[in-house]
Amino acid sequence: MSDLDKILVQFEGDLQPVHSEQALEELRVRYLGKKGIVTAEFKMLGPLPPAQKPARGAELNMLKERVTARLSERREELQAVKLARPTIDLTMPGRRPQVGRLHPLTQIEERIKRIFRAMGFSVETGPEIETAFYNFTALNTPEWHPARDEADTFYLDDERLLRTETSPVQIRVMQRGKLPVRMISPGRVYRNDKPDPSHFPVFHQVEGLYVDKGVTFADLKGTLLFFYRQLFGPDTQLRFRPHYFPFTEPSAEVDASCYLCGGKGCRLCKHTGWLEMGGSGMVDPNVLEDVDIDSEEYTGFAFGLGIERIALLWYGIDDIRLLYENDLRFLRQFT
Amino acid sequence: MRVSYLWLKDLLDFSLSPEELAHELTMVGSEVESLTPVGPDLTGVIVGYVLEVNKHPNADKLSLCKVDLGAEIKEVICGAPNVAAGQKIAFAGIGVTLPNGLTLDARKIRGVTSTGMICSARELQLNEDHTGIMVLREDALIGQPLQDYFGTRDYCLELEITLNRPDCLSHVGIAREIAAALKLEFTPPSYTIAETGPPIETLTSVEIEEPDLCPRYSARVIQGVKVGPSPAWMVKRLEAVGLRSINNVVDITNFVMMQMGHPMHAFDYHHLEEHRVVVKCAEPQEKFVTLDEVERQLDSRMLLICDGKQGVAIAGVMGGLKSEITDATVDLLLESAYFDPVNTRRTSNFLNLTTDSSKRFERGADPNATVRALDMAAALIVKYAGGKVASGVADAYPRKFEPWNVELRPARVTAIVGIEIPTAELQDHLRRLGCQIEGSDPIQATIPTFRFDLEREIDLIEEVARLHGYNQVPTADRANVALDVVAAAQETFEEKVCNALVRLGFNQVKTSPLIAKSETLLRDYPEALKLRNPGSEDMAYLCNGLLPGLLKVAAHNLNRDNRGFRIFESGRVFHKDFSEKEVVAGLMVGVQDLGNWDQGLRSVDFLDLKGAVESLLQELSLDKQVFVYYTIEGAGRFTADVVTVMASERQIGLFGQLHPKATAIFDIDVPIFGFEFDVAVLQGQSEQRISYKPFSSFPALQRDLAFVVAESVTTGQMSGAIINAGGEDLIRCELFDVYRSDQLGADKKSLAFRLIFQSFKRTLTDDEADLAIKQIMASVDRAFGAVLRS
């Protein structure tokens, strides 16, 4: 390395920590000022033999240009920083593209559908205007059952009504005659209830059905346990209580251990440790026979759950009507 | 249905606490909705003995008493006039909280400290007596908790009895369930009576004209009763289940109903004309005054219990005022019948009159329990009201119910439940439910007539499964997967639509499809369907489109200071012919917050809406396949500037600004832009499978051209002409500026387009682009007189 190269290396080392114009000016004086390092080298040209002068002069000029260029580069950098700085207030709000949200009921419904799809259930839909046959008779509802009353069900005429559950879809699917059937039917249903914090005449249900050879109550328990553990967490426990539903026999109410307190008892579960989730059971043989399925050869289970109920529990909503009021201050919370 | 814990213990010896009993009942299917202690909480109150009563030194009306509590002696001040040495009394010490909520503390009264209190009956909320302290019986034990003196505290269990189990609407029914669940032996109590009166045939007769509606009617006559108060134990039992005591005879009929589940009625024998009973249908529009003093209009399908001349009770629902039991009643006719469930239910519904009796008959009573119920009632009446029971029962039973047989195959239990339950256990469960059992495979079960819900093998399977315990059934840990691929395409398409709109800034709403008539009246909507039995006028019609619900939501949010938003809904709409279809609709309202807070806010306009719709169609892969025609429609729910979106000559939707007359229905006075699409048609036009299309790797050339044209020439016309004339290498033509000025002239405008040329085969030269532009210029000049702006 020549002596001039050494000066250049030394200069670069001195330049690196310089971050103010004042320090830069001091550096310039140190190298290019009257008593500067580079200036001193020029002064030593005089005593050299004439033959060496042009080459040495050229090298020195190159060094001086190089140092000058590096200094002005750094000066520009410093000025650029100085210019930019006062115009950015980092605390100003960013420009955020507006994004919408899915309704909380849709979000819950999609979670439920995802879990059942993963278990090989198809998702089926059907009409909301149903006939008394599909909504009641085909579901084994006795003629005397109060669910058929106008106090419970909205009628359009003597035949037609607004479905009170999504089970009619299951009948329609079984009527296609293709077995096995493994399906859920999510959708909107109607009951003649006065709106209050826990009732609304319109709500959403998911009902499930599995008909195949060898399906038992133990399979129902296993399927629902898997589902509720996916929904509420892996520690969830289930409790099955005998009940009566025309569509199924044996029938059971399903309780899930409270996801909030883990079953110890809290306000959400009214200190019982359990949350009532919905009905279930083995499909009544009458139902199967009515759609020409041999009930000796095939058995099946069915279950239902309310999407609103899960939404209220999961999000801690205390009034079902909030879900249908659609106040954006409410809807925008469900990210 | 309410049951008393102690009443159940009267019937069955079991060792569960009230809480344990509640859990057990819930787990065998009679869900306990509440468990409440009966009567006041007497914790801490004990029996004391008054040793001495002295006058208070500083107060005439107060006495200073020494009370022996067994373990200690306390000095208390008492203001009651009846306190006397030698009495057993109820004592509450310092720190005890009385049933009225008062907690006692040591208190100085006129210089003397009282260390407790001798209680009156009212202070303990036992009754209203406040004339003095409550004096207990001699046999009360000093120091004994007062609750023990009164006996074990009772609890009332409120049960939800399912519709198929009317037999559980009684203490005997619930006791049978407990016994079956706990594997205890249970025999319902039986009552024997001495028939010391004259033969019943000499006193009355029963005639049934409607054997289908009344398959059985049994009656007994008791003469010489004395109507009066009921025994205290019976009053306590009835009050525990919420029944008020009336008199001994009426209380006994209620007691029998609550214990056995069989409703009964007692008539004053002398108020029955001709002293006989005829069961027949009412006359059309017959009027009848029931016990509750309400005159009711009957119809000819309602069953009426009549005497020789007229009606005396509405069968199975409520008795008549005229023949009710009064204090003057001496001779009784007791009714115990079986009425048809469906007809009882109809009568109860039509009269809007539900009673403890109608509830049991309409779900199904036991036709073979009528005489047992009569015997129980007669035995209790003779015991507590005196009188002689006529010998024999007037028992008309034209339609006899016999127990029936149901077979149960143990293998079938396994097939349904998924676990093998030993045959002996199956037999044992059924036996405890009251079935007679024979055989083992199949098990032949003879079903008692109070269990008409047990008709089929599956009914028995449910019984053995629940008694075995649902929670004893193993939980399958394998999935019984049916590998059957069923397309659920429409449903996933709807998800796709919703997700696309969310990305475009729209919030999903869910509105009630039940709306008011005024809301169905948007112009060019079809007529809406009306419910036959709406819950309210606000929710009497099925929505004929989604815009009404969305406009309601818009109004709600505008009224709450929300100045701008985008909302959408996807759901069914309904038509007069009962058809329904899936629609997606959305609104853009007010100030558009695009997140560019520093660029000023502005109100939504048509191009915002159009852009949103175009983006939606693109997200749904419709942009390439669909040609969109813009047409002007007659002013309906939209203003005249409405766009009809067509695909393959089918209308898939509309968008535009909503007509102010439409928004005014919802009290909205700001401009609202909206769209509506038919989901099924959208889906039909949507590309199901995306296939990759290669793009050119050669450089592109860009040319910006501004044309001056007449105002009447549209952007669409111009860009159409440019694309037609530009050749195959013109791959894009986009409007980027519109300019008007005095220089251009009043009816003129300048439209600036950016053109991109690119070839798949080679690098294009400037000459090639220039040539294409010459052709474009000639073409637009010819078609629209368009000239390049200089």
Ligand SMILES: [Zn+2]
């Ligand atoms: Zn809890």
